[in-house]
Amino acid sequence: MACTKTGVSIAVMLSLSHAAYGGDLEVLIRDEAGNPVEGAVVELINTGLPQPADWPQSAVIDQINKEFVEPVIAIVAGTSVSFPNSDDVHHHVYSFSPTKRFELPLYTGDPAAPVVFETPGVVTIGCNIHDWMVGYIYIGESHLMAISDMEGVGKIVDLPAGTYTARMWHKGLGVGQELTEFTVEVPAAGVAQHSVSLTEQPAFATRRAPLPGLRSY
Amino acid sequence: MEIKVNRDSKDPHRSLIKSAVVLLCVLLLQPASSLRAAESDAILSVRLAHHSNVPNAADDFNTFSDRLLQVDYNRDWRFVTSPGNWFSVGLLTQGDLWQQTSGMNRLAAGVAVGYSHKFGLGPEAPRLNLRSQWLYQEFDGSVRSGPVHSHSAALSRWIADNIQLSGSWSWTAQSAPSRRELLANPAFDVDVFNQEQQQLTIQADYLLYNSHALSAHLSATDGDTGASARPGSALLRIGEAIARDNGIDRGYLAYRVEARRYAAGLQWSMPLSMDSSLSLGAERRLARADAGVRYRETRVHLDYLKRF
Ligand SMILES: [Cu+2]
Numbered sequence: 001m002a003c004t005k006t007g008v009s010i011a012v013m014l015s016l017s018h019a020a021y022g023g024d025l026e027v028l029i030r031d032e033a034g035n036p037v038e039g040a041v042v043e044l045i046n047t048g049l050p051q052p053a054d055w056p057q058s059a060v061i062d063q064i065n066k067e068f069v070e071p072v073i074a075i076v077a078g079t080s081v082s083f084p085n086s087d088d089v090h091h092h093v094y095s096f097s098p099t100k101r102f103e104l105p106l107y108t109g110d111p112a113a114p115v116v117f118e119t120p121g122v123v124t125i126g127c128n129i130h131d132w133m134v135g136y137i138y139i140g141e142s143h144l145m146a147i148s149d150m151e152g153v154g155k156i157v158d159l160p161a162g163t164y165t166a167r168m169w170h171k172g173l174g175v176g177q178e179l180t181e182f183t184v185e186v187p188a189a190g191v192a193q194h195s196v197s198l199t200e201q202p203a204f205a206t207r208r209a210p211l212p213g214l215r216s217y
Numbered sequence: 218m219e220i221k222v223n224r225d226s227k228d229p230h231r232s233l234i235k236s237a238v239v240l241l242c243v244l245l246l247q248p249a250s251s252l253r254a255a256e257s258d259a260i261l262s263v264r265l266a267h268h269s270n271v272p273n274a275a276d277d278f279n280t281f282s283d284r285l286l287q288v289d290y291n292r293d294w295r296f297v298t299s300p301g302n303w304f305s306v307g308l309l310t311q312g313d314l315w316q317q318t319s320g321m322n323r324l325a326a327g328v329a330v331g332y333s334h335k336f337g338l339g340p341e342a343p344r345l346n347l348r349s350q351w352l353y354q355e356f357d358g359s360v361r362s363g364p365v366h367s368h369s370a371a372l373s374r375w376i377a378d379n380i381q382l383s384g385s386w387s388w389t390a391q392s393a394p395s396r397r398e399l400l401a402n403p404a405f406d407v408d409v410f411n412q413e414q415q416q417l418t419i420q421a422d423y424l425l426y427n428s429h430a431l432s433a434h435l436s437a438t439d440g441d442t443g444a445s446a447r448p449g450s451a452l453l454r455i456g457e458a459i460a461r462d463n464g465i466d467r468g469y470l471a472y473r474v475e476a477r478r479y480a481a482g483l484q485w486s487m488p489l490s491m492d493s494s495l496s497l498g499a500e501r502r503l504a505r506a507d508a509g510v511r512y513r514e515t516r517v518h519l520d521y522l523k524r525f
Pocket of ligand 1: 093129133
């Protein structure tokens with residue numbers, strides 16, 4: 001539901017910034033069995049549409065109950081992200097991803113400085129204390145992005161009519177194959193719907209649930 | 218008949234004092250910030266188990282099985298002292314309740330200290346865990362009652378996204394002070410449960426996509442073991458100490474035997490929630506002692522674990 005919130009907030013921001021335009025784009029993302037896929041990022045690239053001057057330059061990924069509150073966020077290149085720790089224990093946030101390597105060793109409360117993500121791509125973040133904590137930051141070239149909600153719908157509103165190239169990413173697409181591209185037609189008014197079928201690669205998640213140990217006596 | 222053993226019964230108080238000192242030192246060494254952000258986990262473990270050879274008897278005549286309920290409640294406080302380094306202190310409480318063998322009913326409480334190091338970043342970085350624990354255990358049949366302490370070192374590493382290998386070594390010593398009142402015969406030495414063992418274990422955990430885990434382990438234990446039988450058993454030839462076993466009762470005698478024990482086990486574990494799981498496991502044990510004496514046992518267990 002965190003993804004949903006982010007998706008909605010991006011859609012709202014788009015709606016406020018492009019009130020002059022008319023067409024909406026809804027991308028419906030389903031897996032092979034037809035089930036909606038949550039947390040997929042849709043980005044429109046090479047649009048030539050300028051980014052509004054007041055577009056947010058910062059984002060937040062909070063940590064509560066030893067989890068990242070936002071498992072997926074989508075930001076424009078150049079955005080700074082802060083990683084506050086709302087738990088009363090240490091976290092140690094890091095990324096190995098070539099797009100952005102960083103480490104915020106052992107902290108409680110707010111870390112010293114936010115991290116700036118300059119290069120488009122995908123960054124996987126983790127916590128070195130709680131191995132099960134994992135999150136994804138999608139860094140877009142453009143500001144025209146949405147994250148699919150529980151119904152598998154990513155919505156970008158108030159677009160000028162035309163043909164767009166869209167790019168989609170989901171964590172389940174596997175390393176190196178995360179990005180798929182497609183073109184969509186957006187009308188001057190109304191909603192353009194586009195369906196994407198996604199072949200999810202099953203992925204292992206680090207287990208948080210306890211395992212019995214052996215009593216040695 | 219004469220069985221000669223020159224073991225001093227260990228003083229349970231010395232062990233407890235030693236553990237309190239270690240605990241205090243570990244706490245004093247922690248930076249204040251680390252103490253404030255200590256992470257506390259309590260784990261409740263409820264196990265239903267079936268043991269096929271409760272007395273570790275070497276022959277069918279003396280072998281019997283029983284079921285038991287084991288409830289453990291352990292609380293650990295972990296202090297991250299620097300990136301990749303943890304100290305921990307823990308409080309342990311354990312209880313065993315047998316269906317028939319009431320003399321084996323047991324209550325235990327104790328403390329633990331540990332140090333963990335992670336060699337690098339990420340879930341796949343190898344981990345080293347060192348742990349020492351001191352427990353005092355009280356059995357309904359008091360011949361086994363006394364302190365038990367252990368030290369262990371374990372190294373684990375994910376060798377693939379879903380396969381973890383670990384190897385561990387542990388040393389365990391338990392002492393049950395001489396209880397002359399338990400003598401069946403004044404010539405017997407009752408230090409049966411003054412025992413020391415070393416154990417090597419290797420374990421592989423295989424994670425499925427749904428976070429269920431299949432685990433397999435092999436272990437070898439070398440050192441003392443307790444085995445019980447009615448008078449006239451082959452254990453008499455190799456027993457290093459003997460006492461009337463008021464834990465097993467039924468007229469059994471308990472022997473301390475030097476043995477090498479091998480165990481192989483399998484376990485399947487499914488998460489019930491983020492912090493709870495249900496597991497089913499089985500272990501087959503074979504112990505070999507001198508003069509061709511051996512005993513076998515199969516243990517089956519169902520575990521519910523809940524982290525608070
Ligand atoms: Cu953490």
